[in-house]
Amino acid sequence: xxxxxxxxxxxxxxxxxxxxxxxxxxxxxxxxxxxxxxxxxxxxxxxxxxxxxxxxxxxxxxxxxxxxxxxxxxxxxxxxxxxxxxxxxxxxxxxxxxxxxxxxxxxxxxxxxxxxxxxxxxxxxxxxxxxxxxxxxxxxxxxxxxxxxxxxxxxxxxxxxxxxxxxxxxxxxxxxxxxxxxxxxxxxxxxxxxxxxxxxxxxxxxxxxxxxxxxxxxxxxxxxxxxxxxxxxxxxxxxxxxxxxxxxxxxxx
Numbered sequence: 695x696x697x698x699x700x701x702x703x704x705x706x707x708x709x710x711x712x713x714x715x716x717x718x719x720x721x722x723x724x725x726x727x728x729x730x731x732x733x734x735x736x737x738x739x740x741x742x743x744x745x746x747x748x749x750x751x752x753x754x755x756x757x758x759x760x761x762x763x764x765x766x767x768x769x770x771x772x773x774x775x776x777x778x779x780x781x782x783x784x785x786x787x788x789x790x791x792x793x794x795x796x797x798x799x800x801x802x803x804x805x806x807x808x809x810x811x812x813x814x815x816x817x818x819x820x821x822x823x824x825x826x827x828x829x830x831x832x833x834x835x836x837x838x839x840x841x842x843x844x845x846x847x848x849x850x851x852x853x854x855x856x857x858x859x860x861x862x863x864x865x866x867x868x869x870x871x872x873x874x875x876x877x878x879x880x881x882x883x884x885x886x887x888x889x890x891x892x893x894x895x896x897x898x899x900x901x902x903x904x905x906x907x908x909x910x911x912x913x914x915x916x917x918x919x920x921x922x923x924x925x926x927x928x929x930x931x932x933x934x935x936x937x938x939x940x941x942x943x944x945x946x947x
Contacts, residue, residue: 695926695927695928696723696922696923696926696927696928697723697724697926698720698723698724698725698781698922698925698926699723699724699725700724701720701724701725701726701780701781701925702725702726702728702772702776702777702778702779702780702781703717703720703725703726703727703728703780703781703782703783703925704728704729704730704768704772704779704781704782704783704816704820705717705720705727705728705729705730705783705785706729706730706731706759706782706783706784706785706786706812706816707730707731707759707785707786707787707835708727708728708729708730708731708740708752708783708785709729709730709731709733709736709737709739709740709754710731710736710740710885710886711883711885711886711887711914712785712835712880712883712885712914712917713729713731713783713785713786713835714729714740714743714744714914715913715914715915715916715917715918716783716785716917716918716921717729717740717744717752717783718744718747718749718915718918719915719917719918719919719921719922720781720783720921720922720925721744721749721750721752722749722918723922723926725780725781725925726750726752726776727744727749727750727752727753728752728753728754728755728771728772728775728776729741729752729753729754729755730754730755730756730757730759730768730786731754731756731757731786732756732757732758733756734754734756737754737755737756738754740752740754741754753771753772753775753776755768755771755772759784759786759808759812759815759816760807760808760811760812760815761815762815762819765815765816765819766819768819769819769820769823772823773823778823778826778827779820779823779824779827779830780824780827780829780830780831781830781831781832781833781925782816782817782820782824782830782831782832782833783832783833783835783921783925784812784813784816784817784832784833784834784835784857785835786808786812786813786816787808787809787812787835787850787853788805788808788809788887789805789809789847789850789887789891790805790850791846791847791891791894791895792846793845793846794845794848797848797849801849802848802849805849805850805853806849806852806853806856808853809849809850809853809854809857810853810854810856810857810860813834813857813860814860817832817834817860817864817875820832821868821871821873824871824873825871825873828872829872829873830868830871830872830873830874831873831874831876831924831925831926831929832864832873832874832875832876833875833876833877833878833921833924833925834857834860834861834875834876834877834878835857835877835878835880836854836855836857836858836861836877836878836879836880836936837850837851837854837857837879837880838879838880838881838882838938838940838943838944839851839854839855840854840855840857840858840877840879840936841879841938841944842944846894846895854879857877858877858879858936861875861876861877861934861936862934865933865934866934869933874924874929874930874932874933875933875934876924876929876932876933876934876935876936876937877935877936877937878917878920878921878924878936878937878939879936879937879938879939879940879944880912880917880939880940881906881912881938881939881940881941881943881944882902882906882911882912882940882941882943883911883912883913883914883916883917884911884912884913884914885914888911899911902943905943905946906940906941906942906943906946907941907942907943907945907946908941908942909941910941912939912940912941916939917939920937920939924937
């Protein structure tokens with residue numbers, strides 16, 4: 695049920711961190727991988743990493759997921775290269791931590807676009823390709839901030855809350871097309887982004903460890919199994935859910 699042989703998967707933000715880890719999990723299950731990122735050097739390094747791990751070298755695309763024309767070119771490239779698209783992981787996004795009053799409207803709009811609008815644009819572009827294939831799996835990457843307030847990440851939290859609502863809306867709209875749409879809500883995962891968070895919030899490490907029943911920060915590879923489940927036939931009757939992968943953080947008192 696977890697075999698993805700013959701499937702083509704596109705992972706946005708797939709050139710590092712949890713995106714690369716999820717791409718590796720899908721590749722390990724037999725999927726053909728295409729990764730997307732804005733940084734061409736990181737894309738090349740990610741492709742080389744997967745190749746060193748014994749997976750077929752993925753197709754890497756440079757692109758801006760907030761720009762419809764850029765996304766359209768990437769989808770055309772996927773079709774030209776592989777002839778189909780079966781799986782999409784919307785992982786592109788970023789954060790900038792400030793108190794709400796310190797964000798400009800331009801900064802707010804940029805973070806909403808990067809973390810929420812991008813998922814809509816890419817999903818919309820993937821929809822006709824999945825309809826043509828007869829089925830599809832879309833996994834949107836939210837956050838624990840989809841569930842909790844964040845004093846220094848208001849636009850990021852608002853966007854990630856929107857990812858949950860977008861997931862449910864797409865799931866209900868596209869179920870009749872045999873397209874399943876779900877979300878993963880990563881907890882505190884040890885990535886470059888959270889290294890920056892620990893630099894900006896002095897006691898963050900201690901607070902995360904104190905609240906997480908698993909007693910540790912997550913690792914990017916911890917997201918691989920959840921992504922594989924939601925992208926495989928094992929989840930064919932699962933749609934519209936948001937799955938925390940957080941070591942128990944969201945259920946702890």
